[in-house]
Amino acid sequence: MAKVADKYFKADEWKVIEEGFNPDYGEVSESIFSLGNEYLGARGYFDEGYSGSKLIGSYFNGIYEMTKPEYGHYKGIADFTEFMVNSVDWLYTRIEIDGEQLDLATSEFEDFVREIDMKTGILTRSFVWKTKSGKRLAVKFERFVSMTQVKRTTQKITIKPIGFSGEIYITSGLDFSQIHRNERKNLWDCKPGTIEKGEDIFMGIDGTTINTKLKVYSSCKVNAEYESLEEVNEEKIVAVKLKANLEDGKDYVLTKVTNNVTLRDDGDLAVYDKEVEAVKSETETACTLYDKLEKENIDWWKKVWDSSDITIANDPENQQGIRFCIFQMYQTYHGAVEGTNIGAKGLTGEAYNGNAFWDTETYCLPFFIFNNQEAARNLLYFRYKTLDEARKRAEVLDCKGAFYPIATISGRECCNLWQHASLQLQASTAVAYGVWFYEKMFDDKDFLKKYGLEMLIEISRMLATRGDFNREGKYGYYCVMGPDEFQMMVHNNSYTNYMAKFTLEYTLDKINEIKSEDPDAYKKVAEKVAFDESEMDTWKNIKDNMILLYDDKTKLFEQHDGFFKLPHLDVDSIPISDFPLYDNWSYDRIYRNDMIKQPDVLMFMLLFISKFSQEQLKANYEYYEPCCIHESSLSPSVHSILASQLKKDDEAYDFFGFATRLDLDNYNRNTNQGIHTTSIAAAWMNIVYGFGGLRSDGEKLSVAPSIPKNWGGYSFNISYKGVVIEIKVDKENVYIKTKGDGVVELNVYGKNVEINSEGYKCEVE
Amino acid sequence: MAKVADKYFKADEWKVIEEGFNPDYGEVSESIFSLGNEYLGARGYFDEGYSGSKLIGSYFNGIYEMTKPEYGHYKGIADFTEFMVNSVDWLYTRIEIDGEQLDLATSEFEDFVREIDMKTGILTRSFVWKTKSGKRLAVKFERFVSMTQVKRTTQKITIKPIGFSGEIYITSGLDFSQIHRNERKNLWDCKPGTIEKGEDIFMGIDGTTINTKLKVYSSCKVNAEYESLEEVNEEKIVAVKLKANLEDGKDYVLTKVTNNVTLRDDGDLAVYDKEVEAVKSETETACTLYDKLEKENIDWWKKVWDSSDITIANDPENQQGIRFCIFQMYQTYHGAVEGTNIGAKGLTGEAYNGNAFWDTETYCLPFFIFNNQEAARNLLYFRYKTLDEARKRAEVLDCKGAFYPIATISGRECCNLWQHASLQLQASTAVAYGVWFYEKMFDDKDFLKKYGLEMLIEISRMLATRGDFNREGKYGYYCVMGPDEFQMMVHNNSYTNYMAKFTLEYTLDKINEIKSEDPDAYKKVAEKVAFDESEMDTWKNIKDNMILLYDDKTKLFEQHDGFFKLPHLDVDSIPISDFPLYDNWSYDRIYRNDMIKQPDVLMFMLLFISKFSQEQLKANYEYYEPCCIHESSLSPSVHSILASQLKKDDEAYDFFGFATRLDLDNYNRNTNQGIHTTSIAAAWMNIVYGFGGLRSDGEKLSVAPSIPKNWGGYSFNISYKGVVIEIKVDKENVYIKTKGDGVVELNVYGKNVEINSEGYKCEVE
Incomplete structure (x- = not known):
C-alpha cells in the first residue's frame, strides 16, 4: 500500500487533541x-x-x-x-x-x-x-x-x-x-x-x-x-x-x-x-x-x-483510533431516527452528498447487529420503506421486482453515473444479505414476515430478469460492475453471481419455510406482490445454473470473464502523486488492466467465510491482494481480517493500522471532506472479525482470537442473544464472560463452550 | 431488418416531388x-x-x-x-x-x-x-x-x-x-x-x-x-x-x-x-x-x-434514390471550403450537432476519391489542420501522439459521452486509412511528406501507448468500443486491433520509404515531431504481437474477447415499437448480449476486402449478419456490398434499397432531424463497390460487375488517374470506356484490360 500517515493530532486513549492550530489542517480538523x-x-x-x-x-x-x-x-x-x-x-x-x-x-x-x-x-x-x-x-x-x-x-x-x-x-x-x-x-x-x-x-x-x-x-x-x-x-x-x-x-x-x-x-x-x-x-x-x-x-x-468499548493495551494510537471509530459510529447512527440511513460521510461533510450506499448492509450492519439490535432493524426497515422506489427503479431498468439504488437519500437512485447506478447489483443483494444476517442473529420472524420476505421476493425477481442464459444454458450477469469499481462493465463478476445465487437460494428457503409455518403470513405477502409459485421454478433453474468462475485446480475464483487475461499492472509502480487515480488518470485508463480498487472475490469470501477452506482463502487472497490498490477506504479492513484468518499476522496488523486511523492520520488525504463513516464500521469489524476471529455466518457464533505481537492485550464486547459478552485477550490467554446474568453458547477455537458471568478461559491458539 | 419504408414523395428519375402538403411530414420535407x-x-x-x-x-x-x-x-x-x-x-x-x-x-x-x-x-x-x-x-x-x-x-x-x-x-x-x-x-x-x-x-x-x-x-x-x-x-x-x-x-x-x-x-x-x-x-x-x-x-x-451520374434502368425508385444521394453529397461537400468537414447530417439539421465523425474517412472519402480529388485532399487536410487538437486530446487521455476526436467541428473532442469519446480509436485509425487510400489512388507524395507522415507518426505513437501487452507478451487494446457501438467496453476488438496493426505497418513502411527516397523531407518531419527511431522497434514489436482473434478452423474473427460467449439475442424477436433502442431500452440493456449495431468485423473485412478469401468473408458474414440490428444507417450498405461479393443477390438488393432511399422513405423515422449525409455516401459505395464490384485495396483497381435481376441495366462513372471511366452494365454485357482521351488499366473480372474511349466489352460474369 502506497498510502502513508499524515500525523497531526496527539495520541490519547480517550481524546483527540489538536495542540496549536495549523490552518493547512483546518478542514481536516473540522471533519475530525x-x-x-x-x-x-x-x-x-x-x-x-x-x-x-x-x-x-x-x-x-x-x-x-x-x-x-x-x-x-x-x-x-x-x-x-x-x-x-x-x-x-x-x-x-x-x-x-x-x-x-x-x-x-x-x-x-x-x-x-x-x-x-x-x-x-x-x-x-x-x-x-x-x-x-x-x-x-x-x-x-x-x-x-x-x-x-x-x-x-x-x-x-x-x-x-x-x-x-x-x-x-x-x-x-x-x-x-x-x-x-x-x-x-x-x-x-x-x-x-x-x-x-x-x-x-x-x-x-x-x-x-x-x-x-x-x-x-x-x-x-x-x-x-x-x-x-x-x-x-x-x-x-x-x-x-x-x-x-x-x-x-x-x-x-x-x-x-x-x-x-x-x-x-x-x-x-x-x-x-x-x-x-x-x-x-x-x-x-x-x-x-x-x-x-x-x-x-x-x-x-x-x-x-460499558457495552461497546474496545481496549487495546500498549498501542495508544490504535486505542485512540478504534475508540474514535466507535464514537463516530454512535454519533452517526444508533437507531434513533426511523427511516433514515447512514451516509458515506455520516453527518460530517458534503462528499458523496450524504447518500447511503451498500456499505450500510455490508460494512455497518455487523457493528449494529452486535451492539444495537434496534438500530440494525431500523437500518433494514429503511430498505422496506423505500421498496416502492426500488420497484420503480427496476422498471426503468427493464427488470421485474426491485432494484435498490447504489446511492440514495429518499430511496430514489441518486447516482447519475450510469456505469455505477445501472451496473451495480450489490445494493440489492446486500439487502438480502442484511435480511439473512439479521434473521440469523435474532431469529426475528416477525420482521421477516412483515418486511423481509417481500423484499426478498422482489429482489429475486430482479435477479431473475437482469441476467441471462448463455448459449450453453448457464445463467449469468452481463454488463455489471462488481464491488471492484476498477473493472467496469464486465460479465459474470463472481461477487455478483455468487450473491445472486445466495439471494435466490435464501429466498426460496424462506418462502418454503414461512409457507409451511405460517401460511396466512405467506399468503398475505404472496397476494401483495402477486406472487406466482412458478417463479420459484425459474429461480431454482437460475440458481442451479449460475455461472461461478471457479477452478478447482487453482482454487481460484476468476473475478469476471476474462479477468485473468488482462494486462498486469504492478500497483507498486504507481507513483504516490498519481493518487487519487480518479483525479490524475484519464478516466478510462483506470479500467484497462488487472488492478482492482477494493476486494471483490475476497469480499464474498469474507461474507461467507465459513463456506470456504483455508486453501481456497489462501489462493484467492494471494492472487488478489497484490492486484489491489485500496482506493476504497473500505478495502484494508477486509484484507486485514482475511490476513488474520490466514495467519499472515504482519499483513493483518499493517492493514489494520490504516483502518482505525484512516481519518485521524488522513491516509487518503481527503478527510477534509468528512469522516469515512462506513470505513469506520469496517475498522470495528477488523478487530472483532480479524483479531477476535468472530464468525457469524456458520451454524454457531464462533470466536478464535489472535493477538498482534506488539499488543499487550485487547478486549471487545458483543451483544448476542440479548447478552453482552466481554472477550479479553492477552499474550497468553483468552477470557470470555457475560456481563450480567445471561448464559450463551459460543464456539471458541472450534469448541462449543457455555459462557456465563463467571467466565471462561483458554489459551490463545 | 425490421425497418420499413414510409412512402411520401413521388418517384421521378430527376426530381423529388411532394404533391399536396401533409403537415405530419412537414419536417421530413424540410430535410429532404x-x-x-x-x-x-x-x-x-x-x-x-x-x-x-x-x-x-x-x-x-x-x-x-x-x-x-x-x-x-x-x-x-x-x-x-x-x-x-x-x-x-x-x-x-x-x-x-x-x-x-x-x-x-x-x-x-x-x-x-x-x-x-x-x-x-x-x-x-x-x-x-x-x-x-x-x-x-x-x-x-x-x-x-x-x-x-x-x-x-x-x-x-x-x-x-x-x-x-x-x-x-x-x-x-x-x-x-x-x-x-x-x-x-x-x-x-x-x-x-x-x-x-x-x-x-x-x-x-x-x-x-x-x-x-x-x-x-x-x-x-x-x-x-x-x-x-x-x-x-x-x-x-x-x-x-x-x-x-x-x-x-x-x-x-x-x-x-x-x-x-x-x-x-x-x-x-x-x-x-x-x-x-x-x-x-x-x-x-x-x-x-x-x-x-x-x-x-x-x-x-x-x-x-456528366462525370458522376449513376443510372439504373427499370427501377425508378432506386434511380431517384441514388441521384438524390449524389445530389446531397455534392451539396454537402465538394472541397470548396478548405478546412471544413462533413457533419453527420451535412448542413440539413441540428442532430449530431453538425459534428464530423470517422464516417468522413470511412464512408465519404471513397466517393470523393473517385469523383473529386481536390475534395478528398481537403477532407484529409482537415485532419492535419486539427492535428494539434488531437495531440492535446491524446495527452489528456494519458497517451502519446495524437488521438482524433470521435465527434468534432473545430478539432476538439465534442462528444461528452466518455464511453464513445475515450474508447473509440477508429477516428484515429480512419485518418491513417484515409491517408493510405488517398496515397494509393493518387500517389500524392507531396501530401504524404507535408501532412500524411506527421499524422501517421502521431497516430502510431498513440496506438503504441493506448494499448498494452498481456501476460503472454501479446499486444492488444483494452476497454475500447469498436465500430459496433452496442458492445461498449470490450477488450481486443478485432476492428481496433486490425486497424492498429495496419496503421503501424503502413507508418513503418512510409517512414522507411520517405527516409530513403527523400531524406530531407523525412528529416523535416522527424525533427518536427522529435521522432526517435527506436520508436520503430517498439511499433514493430507491437504490430508483430498484435492479438487478432481469428480461428483458422471456423475462419471466424471473434469481435472481441468473449463475444462468442455472450447470451444470444434473436434480433428478429424485438418488436418494431422498441426502435430506436436507445430511446426505449434501459441504456445498459442494449449491451448485454450479442446483438450488434453495425458491422465491426465485417467493416475491416470490407475496407481490406482483397486480403480475405471468399471462404473467410462468407463465414464471417453468415455469423455476424444475423446479429446485426442495423441501428446505424451506415450498416445496410456494408452488408449489401459483402452480400454482392458472396453472390447473395437477393440480400444484396434488399439492403441496397434501404441505403438509397433511407431518407426519401424515412426508414429510420428520423429524417425530420436532417439527411443522413454519411449514409448517403455509403449508398454510393453500395452501387459502385457492391454491384459494380469495384475493388481499390488490391494491387490494381478492379471491377467485377453483377446486376440485380430486376434491373434493365445500370451505369456509373469513376474518376481514376485523372480520367473519367464510364461503366455500363446490362443484362448480358459490361461496357467500359473512358470519357475523353485518357487510357487506363483496369482489372475486369480478374483480367487486366486497357480501357480507352473506344470502349471494352465483356459478358457479365
Whole structure:
C-alpha cells in the first residue's frame, strides 16, 4: 500500500487533541471534530467565524435538496441527484473588541488547544487571544449535541480578560445563509426570524429548502449578561449583538441551547407546526437545560462505552483510533431516527452528498447487529420503506421486482453515473444479505414476515430478469460492475453471481419455510406482490445454473470473464502523486488492466467465510491482494481480517493500522471532506472479525482470537442473544464472560463452550 | 431488418416531388428539400413562415457555438460540446392580404406542389392560396444556393391574383432571431441592421455568436415593385414591409439575392471587415445576379452529372434514390471550403450537432476519391489542420501522439459521452486509412511528406501507448468500443486491433520509404515531431504481437474477447415499437448480449476486402449478419456490398434499397432531424463497390460487375488517374470506356484490360 500517515493530532486513549492550530489542517480538523447524534451533525468549525479555508457544515439526517435535470437522457440514467443540504449554523457567533473581530485567520493568539473527549462527547477549544489593541483574553468554546434529546444542541463560550476590564461585543444567533459547497449556492428560503427578550434571549427562524420543500425550524435560548442589545438584520440570519462589560480575571459566560425541528419528506406539516409552536412556549432556561443535557450525555456515553468499548493495551494510537471509530459510529447512527440511513460521510461533510450506499448492509450492519439490535432493524426497515422506489427503479431498468439504488437519500437512485447506478447489483443483494444476517442473529420472524420476505421476493425477481442464459444454458450477469469499481462493465463478476445465487437460494428457503409455518403470513405477502409459485421454478433453474468462475485446480475464483487475461499492472509502480487515480488518470485508463480498487472475490469470501477452506482463502487472497490498490477506504479492513484468518499476522496488523486511523492520520488525504463513516464500521469489524476471529455466518457464533505481537492485550464486547459478552485477550490467554446474568453458547477455537458471568478461559491458539 | 419504408414523395428519375402538403411530414420535407453548397445550407422550410411544426434551419459550415460546462469532471471526459449553430434565415418573408397572413398551417390552399430538380438544384413550391376574404392567388416560391459563388443564395417569389386586383403586403428581410433547437435559445448577438433604398432595396445585418464569437454578415438585395415601404424594427431582424398592387392575371415578382460573409475560427477579422465593406458597395442588381447565378448553377450541375451520374434502368425508385444521394453529397461537400468537414447530417439539421465523425474517412472519402480529388485532399487536410487538437486530446487521455476526436467541428473532442469519446480509436485509425487510400489512388507524395507522415507518426505513437501487452507478451487494446457501438467496453476488438496493426505497418513502411527516397523531407518531419527511431522497434514489436482473434478452423474473427460467449439475442424477436433502442431500452440493456449495431468485423473485412478469401468473408458474414440490428444507417450498405461479393443477390438488393432511399422513405423515422449525409455516401459505395464490384485495396483497381435481376441495366462513372471511366452494365454485357482521351488499366473480372474511349466489352460474369 502506497498510502502513508499524515500525523497531526496527539495520541490519547480517550481524546483527540489538536495542540496549536495549523490552518493547512483546518478542514481536516473540522471533519475530525464533527459532532453528531444521528438526527443532526455539525463539523468542528469555529463558532466565531473564520476567514480562512473552512466548511461551515451543519446537516440534518433526511433533510436533503436535489438538483433539477436540464434535459432528459437515456432510459435508466438518473439525471438528478439528492444531497444532504448544508443547513443552519446554530453556532453562529461573532466577537469584537476595540473594533477587532476575532478571526483566527487574522487575529493573534496562543495556547490553542482543541479536543474532543470521547467519554463525554464534549468538544472544547481554548486559546489566548491577543488583540491588536494589546489586550489578552482567555477564550474557551464548548459544545455538544444531545444524544438523549436529539433536536437539541448546546454551546458555551467563556471569556476571561487577562489584566484589563472593558467592553466586548458578542453576536449570537442562527444562520441559514451558508453556501452548499457542491452546488455553490444557498438552498434555503427563510422567513424573517423572531427575537424575544426575557430571562434568556429567544430567537427562532424557519427555513424551507428551495426544491424539495423540506423544513428546519431552528430556535435558541441564549443566556448572557449584557448592557445593551442590538438586533441583527441580515437575510436568512436571526441574531443579536450584545454589548457587555468584561471584568478583569472574571469569566464572562454565554450559554446557548438550540432546538431544531425538522420536516422530512415522510413528515407531517401539521405535526411540524405544532412542534414549532411548542418550542416557542418552552419554559426551561438555557442554563438549566445545558446542565441537564450535559449530565444526560455523560450518562449516555458511559453506557455506550460499558457495552461497546474496545481496549487495546500498549498501542495508544490504535486505542485512540478504534475508540474514535466507535464514537463516530454512535454519533452517526444508533437507531434513533426511523427511516433514515447512514451516509458515506455520516453527518460530517458534503462528499458523496450524504447518500447511503451498500456499505450500510455490508460494512455497518455487523457493528449494529452486535451492539444495537434496534438500530440494525431500523437500518433494514429503511430498505422496506423505500421498496416502492426500488420497484420503480427496476422498471426503468427493464427488470421485474426491485432494484435498490447504489446511492440514495429518499430511496430514489441518486447516482447519475450510469456505469455505477445501472451496473451495480450489490445494493440489492446486500439487502438480502442484511435480511439473512439479521434473521440469523435474532431469529426475528416477525420482521421477516412483515418486511423481509417481500423484499426478498422482489429482489429475486430482479435477479431473475437482469441476467441471462448463455448459449450453453448457464445463467449469468452481463454488463455489471462488481464491488471492484476498477473493472467496469464486465460479465459474470463472481461477487455478483455468487450473491445472486445466495439471494435466490435464501429466498426460496424462506418462502418454503414461512409457507409451511405460517401460511396466512405467506399468503398475505404472496397476494401483495402477486406472487406466482412458478417463479420459484425459474429461480431454482437460475440458481442451479449460475455461472461461478471457479477452478478447482487453482482454487481460484476468476473475478469476471476474462479477468485473468488482462494486462498486469504492478500497483507498486504507481507513483504516490498519481493518487487519487480518479483525479490524475484519464478516466478510462483506470479500467484497462488487472488492478482492482477494493476486494471483490475476497469480499464474498469474507461474507461467507465459513463456506470456504483455508486453501481456497489462501489462493484467492494471494492472487488478489497484490492486484489491489485500496482506493476504497473500505478495502484494508477486509484484507486485514482475511490476513488474520490466514495467519499472515504482519499483513493483518499493517492493514489494520490504516483502518482505525484512516481519518485521524488522513491516509487518503481527503478527510477534509468528512469522516469515512462506513470505513469506520469496517475498522470495528477488523478487530472483532480479524483479531477476535468472530464468525457469524456458520451454524454457531464462533470466536478464535489472535493477538498482534506488539499488543499487550485487547478486549471487545458483543451483544448476542440479548447478552453482552466481554472477550479479553492477552499474550497468553483468552477470557470470555457475560456481563450480567445471561448464559450463551459460543464456539471458541472450534469448541462449543457455555459462557456465563463467571467466565471462561483458554489459551490463545 | 425490421425497418420499413414510409412512402411520401413521388418517384421521378430527376426530381423529388411532394404533391399536396401533409403537415405530419412537414419536417421530413424540410430535410429532404434542404439546399446546400458546402459553405452554407438551409432546410426546405417555408419562406413565408409557418405556425405548424417546423425547424427554420439555416447553417454555415464552420460557424458553431459551444456549451459551457458547469463543472469539471473526470480527466479525459469532454464536458462541453460544439455544434453548428442555427443562423440567419435569409428567406425571411411574410405575405399579407386583407389582414390575413399567409400561413399554410391556417390558410386555405390547393394544388400544392413542391419539388427539387436535381438536374439544376432549383427548389420550387407552388400552390393556390384561397384567402378568407374569398380571393385566389397563384403563389410560387423558387430558391437555389449558388454552387459557384457559395456565399450567395437566391429567392424568387411570384404571385398572380386570379380574378381580382388589389393590395398586398410583403415583408422581406433577414432574420437572426431563430432558436437553436437543441439549446432552446437563440445564440446570436446582432448589431441593428441597415436598410438602403435604391434600384434594389439593400439590407444588411451583422451577427456574432455569443460564446464562440464567430460572425456572419448577411446582406440582401430585394427587387420588387412597391407603392410604399415600411422598415421593420425587430430585434435581430432586418426587413422591409412593402405595400404593392396586384393586377389580375399578372405575375407580381420579388427577387432576392443574399450574400453571406462568415468569420470562422481560422478566419481573419480584418479580411472579414473588408469583405463586408466590399459587399456594401457591390453594384450588380438582384435580377441580373439571379439570372447569372441560375445559369452558372445549371452549368455546374450539368458537369457534376456528366462525370458522376449513376443510372439504373427499370427501377425508378432506386434511380431517384441514388441521384438524390449524389445530389446531397455534392451539396454537402465538394472541397470548396478548405478546412471544413462533413457533419453527420451535412448542413440539413441540428442532430449530431453538425459534428464530423470517422464516417468522413470511412464512408465519404471513397466517393470523393473517385469523383473529386481536390475534395478528398481537403477532407484529409482537415485532419492535419486539427492535428494539434488531437495531440492535446491524446495527452489528456494519458497517451502519446495524437488521438482524433470521435465527434468534432473545430478539432476538439465534442462528444461528452466518455464511453464513445475515450474508447473509440477508429477516428484515429480512419485518418491513417484515409491517408493510405488517398496515397494509393493518387500517389500524392507531396501530401504524404507535408501532412500524411506527421499524422501517421502521431497516430502510431498513440496506438503504441493506448494499448498494452498481456501476460503472454501479446499486444492488444483494452476497454475500447469498436465500430459496433452496442458492445461498449470490450477488450481486443478485432476492428481496433486490425486497424492498429495496419496503421503501424503502413507508418513503418512510409517512414522507411520517405527516409530513403527523400531524406530531407523525412528529416523535416522527424525533427518536427522529435521522432526517435527506436520508436520503430517498439511499433514493430507491437504490430508483430498484435492479438487478432481469428480461428483458422471456423475462419471466424471473434469481435472481441468473449463475444462468442455472450447470451444470444434473436434480433428478429424485438418488436418494431422498441426502435430506436436507445430511446426505449434501459441504456445498459442494449449491451448485454450479442446483438450488434453495425458491422465491426465485417467493416475491416470490407475496407481490406482483397486480403480475405471468399471462404473467410462468407463465414464471417453468415455469423455476424444475423446479429446485426442495423441501428446505424451506415450498416445496410456494408452488408449489401459483402452480400454482392458472396453472390447473395437477393440480400444484396434488399439492403441496397434501404441505403438509397433511407431518407426519401424515412426508414429510420428520423429524417425530420436532417439527411443522413454519411449514409448517403455509403449508398454510393453500395452501387459502385457492391454491384459494380469495384475493388481499390488490391494491387490494381478492379471491377467485377453483377446486376440485380430486376434491373434493365445500370451505369456509373469513376474518376481514376485523372480520367473519367464510364461503366455500363446490362443484362448480358459490361461496357467500359473512358470519357475523353485518357487510357487506363483496369482489372475486369480478374483480367487486366486497357480501357480507352473506344470502349471494352465483356459478358457479365
